[in-house]
Amino acid sequence: MPFFKKLSLFYYLSLFYLSISFVLRTVLMVHPITQSSFTFLEVIKIYGLGLCSDVFVFIIASGFLWLYLIFISNSKYNKPYGYIIFGLLLSLLGYVTLVNTILDEYGGALPKIGITFVGIKTVFFGLYLFLPQYRERLRLWMFSFVIFLYVLLLLQNGISEYFFWNEFGVKYNFIAVNYLIYTNEVIGNIMESYPVIPIFTALFIVVGGITFFIVKRTKSYLAKLPTFKEKISLSLVYLSLFALSFWAIPTLAKKENSTNIFTNELQSNGIYKFYLAFMNSELDYFKFYKTLPNNQAYTLLHNLLPEIKGTTTQRTVTSDSLEIKKNVVLITIESLSADFMKRYGNEKNITPFLDSLADKSLEFTNMYAVGNRTVRGLEALTLCLPPTAGESVVKRKDNKNKFTTASIFKKKGYKVNYLYGGDAFFDNMESFFGGNGYNIIDKKTFTQSEISFANVWGVCDEDMAKKAIQTINADAKTGKPFFSHWMTVSNHRPFTYPNNKIDIPGDAKSREGGVKYTDYALRQFFAMAKKQSWFTNTIFVIVSDHCASSAGKIELPLDKYRIPAFIYNPSKPKAVKYTQLMSQIDIMPTLFGVLHFDYQSKFYGQNVLQPNYQPRAFIATYQDLGLIKEQVLTILSPKQKVKQFDLKMILNSNVPKVYESHYDEIILKNPNQKLINETIAYYQTCSEILKNKQYQKE
Structure with missing residues (x-):
């Protein structure tokens, strides 16, 4: 079998994933919640750099597929190795089932996932070992099942990204991570909000059809399994691409630097955004945000909150009238x-x-x-x-x-x-x-x-x-x-x-x-x-x-x-x-x-x-921290970034001015350092007070 033919499964799955990503970007670009128009250069950036990100993310995501393929062999079932491996698998299954493992320390569903994985691996190894006459058929079923799972997950991810955008107008963020924790409410919400049965029926029909198409064109991998030498060559190619992807993905993410947030979101890869949100669920203000010397921050806070004491916000509030x-x-x-x-x-x-x-x-x-x-x-x-x-x-x-x-x-x-x-x-x-x-x-x-x-x-x-x-x-x-x-x-x-x-x-x-x-x-x-x-x-x-x-x-x-x-x-x-x-x-x-x-x-x-x-107001996402004051919006973001916008009210003749809520937010060319320092003072001191447990009741 020619060398490139052995990689055909990766080709087909990557083409499928890139097609989903292209369609998804196009749909999200014209979605009603995407309140923006895009220049020609922005469109090129969205599709061009987005495609590059998708390629490298797929390479990382196909790591499990690579592991599965290189471990397919017949020699490991020969005597006595097959019986030794089967015995070790049985021992491992008993260990994860009966003993308090590291998975139990993490808790949640991890112990059950571990037991299920080892159990399935043990059962199938036993079938391959003791029923060699059915080995090729069982292997084809497992091969088809693995492809089915990949196709299902890739397509399901595209659908999930669409619904998340439909709700929040962004790719996956910190909220998506939270939704994994509260599966009952979230799955229930999906079940009650959308026509789930027709969607999933159509999904499984489509996934089944695509799986059949891919299996038909790639099952030749099983007919003549690669030799040990060929597997080494395949692994070297894959691991080289894997290493390149580790460098390329965060490098491309740095190119998401447009002033138009929708451009950045559409350019980004949803799977990588989810990973970033998962890893950064708690952000250390002092590591990621612009800071001031502590004494300066508290001096500013004293001016903003009169009568506070020292490096706290403690103060006495009194009234000149009787309590009600x-x-x-x-x-x-x-x-x-x-x-x-x-x-x-x-x-x-x-x-x-x-x-x-x-x-x-x-x-x-x-x-x-x-x-x-x-x-x-x-x-x-x-x-x-x-x-x-x-x-x-x-x-x-x-x-x-x-x-x-x-x-x-x-x-x-x-x-x-x-x-x-x-x-x-x-x-x-x-x-x-x-x-x-x-x-x-x-x-x-x-x-x-x-x-x-x-x-x-x-x-x-x-x-x-x-x-x-x-x-x-x-x-x-x-x-x-x-x-x-x-x-x-x-x-x-x-x-x-x-x-x-x-x-x-x-x-x-x-x-x-x-x-x-x-x-x-x-x-x-x-x-x-x-x-x-x-x-x-x-x-x-x-x-x-x-x-x-x-x-x-x-x-x-x-x-x-x-x-x-x-x-x-x-x-x-x-x-x-x-x-x-x-x-x-x-x-x-x-x-x-x-x-x-x-x-x-x-x-x-x-x-x-x-x-x-x-007068001032605080507004924020899980990572962008804002202060509205003196008709200026100051935003602190990770990596010590600071932006400021001049606020120009958009008047509507049908709404009294006191109720008008729409503003043009225009980037300030000359930053207002006073307001930047005040914004930092508020958020820096608040982060420190919480970190040092100074916001406890007495």
Whole structure:
């Protein structure tokens, strides 16, 4: 068999993978979420450098295929070697099954994967050894199965990349890694959001057809197996390409340097992006980001947060009025972008109740979410600090006994609850809230009779509203004030909810329906609350956790972080608009100001109603850390990169200026060093304080 013929399997599979990648890039380029046009040079870069990345990634990914092929032989089944190898495999199977191995130390599914792999290897070796008359047929089946798996995984990856882009507007990132951990919720979400049976039926038919085509043209490898010398030659070729790929892939990734984020994303290889996200789930600020001398950073922070002490954010907050021990209900609404509300320009009237409630509240018209995931919103509202690089504090191991909004309420004698319609295990909420003194009420606490409708994310918001009323009523009977934090779930893909509640059917699976149903459920909650004795002695805080989408042409598009927020006081319903720029981390310190609380604070968040407040907002992804201040957006990125954008408001005649959320973000040619230093000071000190465990409750 000619030498190149022995490599035919690699040729066919690589051609298949490169075809998928080409089609995927083309589809994503014209996808509605890709809000960008591309120059001719950008298109050449996307397809040219993208193709090179794909080739080298495939070479790395085909390592298992190379190992499988070079170990196919007949000589290893000859006596006595075959029996010795089979005995060793049986011993290894017994060892991984009965003994605590290194796989058990890592935990999770690894031990089962290890046992399954060794078990299959042992069974097939035994079949080849003891049934030589069937060896060729069994080998062809295994050969076909290996090709089937490769084709399936390559095609499935392309489909997954499409759906991930459809959700987030980027190739795989840190979120994709998280999704591997929470397979129940994620697979359930996919099952409920998309026509899975037709998709997978078509997928397996296509994969079967492609596998048949490739096997037919490459099975000659099995008819005359390469000699030992030929396998050495094949291995030298492969290992040389493998080494070249290790150098080329990160080198090509450095070429993803366009100012257009979509160009970079389309040029990149999704598998390599997933690998990078997996390896960088925790980012060391001091290793990856631009820093200042520590004394300079804290000197700047002293100017930004008056009255803090030393290298901490600790300070005394006092009021000139008597404390108001009112109950507090904090409602965090899933994925409620500001532009879903009528006041921000939405013409579909999908938030009629929230719009009406905002008209009777202290409304914050210019607030920005800190991040693009629920855990970031919960972190901001609970810890009131800027988003640090990598994973949210909620998801970290060191997430307990922190200085939180709950710790202040508990010192004031409040009962504290966290209410969530799903399983609080998801996103580590149970560990975080339970470890910080909250009593958790989630789906596990519901009886079957209390659930009228549920999807993979949990019970519908109406059911949670009833449970919240029940929980609060029980707390009110104790005579103590209460603080209850309710996180909604219904405005989340697959956007299913009970039928006949709003004018959009619950099985339509539309984003507008999810928003409108949540608005409806909140109307029902307040209708029930008004009938309770505690209602007029309660203050309600309503705020979104993050926007529905974070995709944009640049790293941090402002309109994808603008969220609604307001404080409603039933005993004094009054429309007041606070129009200054502010962050999600400020709303709870502002509430404490409204209640005239005296307390020892460690918060970065501030009472924005105080005269010394300096307007600014924090927005971030898991790696890009931004500060909005003085009409400039400053972004810190890994590898000590810094970008700044001048912000020019795009006026819309149909939207009052205080609600306008769209800006042109124009690269600053002359950097504003003052704002760069302030951005570094915020994020550097916050990272250090968390790292040194200085944000613990006392």
